[in-house]
Amino acid sequence: MHESRRRAVVTGASGFIGSALVRYLSADGWDVVSVDRKPSADGNQPARFRGVFEVLEAARHAGSRVVFPSTASIFDASNALPLSERAFPRPTSPYAAGKLGGEAYCHAYHRSYGVDVRIARLFSVYGVGMFRFAIHDIVRKIQQDHEGLAILGDGMQVRDYLFIDDAVRGLTMVATEGASGEEYNVASGEPVRLLDLARLIGELMGYPHIRITPTGRSFPGDTARWYADISKVRGLGFEPRVDLRTGLERTIAWLATRPIKTAVLS
Numbered sequence: 001m002h003e004s005r006r007r008a009v010v011t012g013a014s015g016f017i018g019s020a021l022v023r024y025l026s027a028d029g030w031d032v033v034s035v036d037r038k039p040s041a042d043g044n045q046p047a048r049f050r051g052v053f054e055v056l057e058a059a060r061h062a063g064s065r066v067v068f069p070s071t072a073s074i075f076d077a078s079n080a081l082p083l084s085e086r087a088f089p090r091p092t093s094p095y096a097a098g099k100l101g102g103e104a105y106c107h108a109y110h111r112s113y114g115v116d117v118r119i120a121r122l123f124s125v126y127g128v129g130m131f132r133f134a135i136h137d138i139v140r141k142i143q144q145d146h147e148g149l150a151i152l153g154d155g156m157q158v159r160d161y162l163f164i165d166d167a168v169r170g171l172t173m174v175a176t177e178g179a180s181g182e183e184y185n186v187a188s189g190e191p192v193r194l195l196d197l198a199r200l201i202g203e204l205m206g207y208p209h210i211r212i213t214p215t216g217r218s219f220p221g222d223t224a225r226w227y228a229d230i231s232k233v234r235g236l237g238f239e240p241r242v243d244l245r246t247g248l249e250r251t252i253a254w255l256a257t258r259p260i261k262t263a264v265l266s
Contacts (some may be wrong), residue, residue: 007031007196008227009064011050016129017069017122017167024168035153052102056117057111065116065168066106067175072160072187072226074100077221081158081191082229084120085183093221107181116180120171123187123228125165127247128254134194135161135248138201139255149202153222155195155214160187163247166240170233177236187228188240198246 008025012018013034025032035050052068059066075083076090091097106117126135136154141149162170170186178184195212202210230238242250 001210007033009033011035011055016131017125017164017171020127020129020164021168021171024106024165024172028172035125039261047088052105053169056105056115059117060109060113060115065118065175066109067118067120067171067178068102068106069098069171070095070119070121070183072185073223074103074121074226075223075226075245077223077225081225081226082189083185084229085185085232091221094225096221104184110181117184118174118178118180119183120174120186121161121183121228122167122171123160123185123226125167127161127165127167127251129164130251134159135197135201135251138198139205139252140260142202142205142207142210143255143260146210149198150213150215151173151194151198152215153194153218153224154216155193155198155212156224157194157222158191158225158227159194159197161192161197161244161247162186162188162240163242163250166242170238173236173238174233182232184233184236185228185230186233186238187230188244189228189230190244191227192244193224200245201248201252202217204252233264 006029008030010018010022010032013022014036022032022034042107054067073093073096074089074091076088077092079087089100091100103119106119109115110117126133130136131200139148167186174184202208
């Protein structure tokens with residue numbers, strides 16, 4: 001990103017977070033170029049292919065800044081909570097391994113070539129525009145069955161949920177206020193149990209007494225507990241603005257307007 005000209009290239013621009021980031025930056029007066037493997041929803045941007053290595057190479061030659069969106073799932077499950085940026089990384093899923101590899105490339109380009117890279121470790125982002133993950137799936141299940149809800153695991157899993165509007169503000173703040181070569185947790189800093197999340201969603205949808213059944217089953221690479229220490233990103237001036245209840249209300253209202261296309265799995 002070039003802060004003085006307020007220009008940005010957003011890769012993955014057709015995805016949940018990418019499309020929200022494009023909207024946020026455009027509304028804030030940035031000149032935005034959207035790049036993805038498929039056209040954006042409005043059909044105005046051509047599809048182009050670009051990976052982490054290509055982005056870093058382009059930034060090296062152009063003298064541009066790179067913000068790499070990573071994930072909380074790079075961390076080892078044995079770390080003490082809340083997770084700081086210096087917690088020990090050991091991925092449990094191929095997705096997380098790919099993100100950690102991307103972080104390694106970013107640090108290598110920073111140290112070898114002086115490329116200005118900043119890493120934003122996103123925790124559990126949710127909200128208007130989401131099309132999968134736990135909150136989406138719980139809402140869809142309750143829409144189809146008001147009496148009972150099955151959830152993965154034992155219900156004691158802990159996550160750190162961040163509303164999409166706060167997530168894109170956090171990414172932008174890392175880009176404009178962060179330091180080169182640094183990592184930042186972009187999260188709410190609030191631990192939430194899956195069972196409590198499911199009960200709150202049921203209540204907000206008008207079914208406070210829905211029967212919730214933990215299945216005991218999980219999926220490969222699942223991590224039982226995580227939430228963030230966000231003191232470092234708070235030092236940049238970031239503070240989550242949308243609490244969980246409000247964010248869920250907005251998400252549920254949006255999903256109510258969208259057709260159910262496929263069966264949910266979690």
